[in-house]
Amino acid sequence: MSSPILISLDAMGGDHGPPVVVAGVLDYRKRHGGEGVRFLLHGDETAIRAEIAKSGLTDDVCLVRHTDKVVAMDEKPAQAMRRGKGSSLWNAIEAVKTGEAGAVVSAGNTGALMAISRLLLRMSAHGLERPAIVASWPTHRGITAVLDVGANIESDAEQLIEFAIMGEAFHAAVHGGVKPTIGILNVGSEDMKGHEEVREANRILREGGAGLNLDYRGFVEGTDIAKGTVDVVVTDGFTGNIALKTAEGVARFISALMKEALTSSPMAKAGALLALPALKRMRQKIDPSAINGGPLLGLNGIVVKSHGGADAKGFGNAIRVAVELGRSDYLTRVSESFSRLTAVLEEQPSASSAGPAMETPQ
Incomplete structure (x- = not known):
């Protein structure tokens, strides 16, 4: 029997608000059973309960916590931080911070979601400035996790290794990878290709792979993503967002x-x-709704971003991702891997031995 879990939902987020959020709950229950899964919906109680009544869902499945404050989709993250306390987005994340909920899902403002999540939940990795956004990419072999796809424009070698750790744990938790394989996205597969940070990350993963307990396969190129050459593709947010x-x-x-x-x-x-x-x-196979739900990895809690324009099926899939992560040992697995990374980095030589200067792509 699956362990019980409460999923916190920002019911006012996204382009559609309660109609899609409640319909997403119904879709999740129809497709995945929903055993042991309850929901805490934050927002306008009148609007939310009207949708719950239409759906036939019951109070033992959906709890409602009222607030009339909403973070607008076009609101700046700094404004959301100042004005967002008590909003549906803020309250939904706070339920994870207090331990009431096991995960949160929002289709709302991405910048605000990231900023408030960082403020309330804090980062689990010392080197990360922002959570990494992971995308689930359909391939010939199944699903490949690609990260970061937009949160961290520049990433040093240690951050890329942290992405590898988090991506591997995510793939295992959500997509069932037993021992997910990992590659770093680069302009070529040879070790001397790419800029200094990707070469340094490659060197550390190759030399310290046993200590990290990761199945690292080296550099991969853009064409390898759709092929499914590896289960996890690691890159900085600038390159990942363009690729996506x-x-x-x-x-x-x-x-x-x-x-x-x-x-x-x-x-x-x-x-x-x-x-x-x-x-x-x-x-x-390529339906965006089937792969909707991009977790913000690197936080001390499970936060899943749904596309703002997602339909009920798409939001239901984002809920599925949140449930799978919330019920898994993802956070423990990442914490243990970060501890191993600290030990590996202490044994590694400095970046000055990373290799020759960047070559021109072939």
Whole structure:
């Protein structure tokens, strides 16, 4: 039997608020059973209870905590920090801080979510300035975790190793990886490629891999992400965000081309009808709703960001990620790995021996 858990929800966050958040709870329960999972919804009690009544959910599943304060989607993080106390977003995160809830999910303002989470939960890793955002990337082999995808624009070698530790623990908890493999994203697979920080991270992971208990496979290139060459791809937030948005743009472009081609003539439409089962399987594979839910890794607590425009299925999947992480040993596993990292770094030589200067990409 699964352990009971309470998931804290910012019911006012995102583009749609309570209608999608409550529908997301219902979707999660329909698809995953919801045994032992209860929800604490923060926001306008009247609006939330109206949606709960429509859904048929009961008070033993959904608790409601009223507040009329909301952090706007366009509010600056600094403003949210000053004015956000008592808001649905603030209160949802605070429930994790106090230990009342095992995880929090919000589709609200990303900057505000990150800033308030850092303030209330604090960082678990000394070297990290901000939580790392992890994306679940559909590949030929299943799902690859890619991080960071936008929180930390620049990352030094130690931070990249911390991303590797957190990404490995995340993949094991949410995607079932027994011993997730790890690679660092670079301009080539050779050890001498890339700038100093990625080369130094590569060197430490290769030389101290046994001490860290990580299955590190070396450098990977951009094409390796979709191939699923490794289970976890590590990079800084600048590169990761560009890679993610490029992939999203290419996916939309290919979808548009396919739709145009399959509706271009009566013969094409007939062929599309015959191929419909295969097309549906492909659509399910790349459906953004199926992989929605990006945890902010590196905090002393579980925080999951849903896309602001997510539908019920998408929000339901973000809840699934929160439940899986909240019920797992993710935080303990990361804490133990960080302790091993400290020992490994104390034994490593300085970065001055990291290798030659950056080569021109081939």
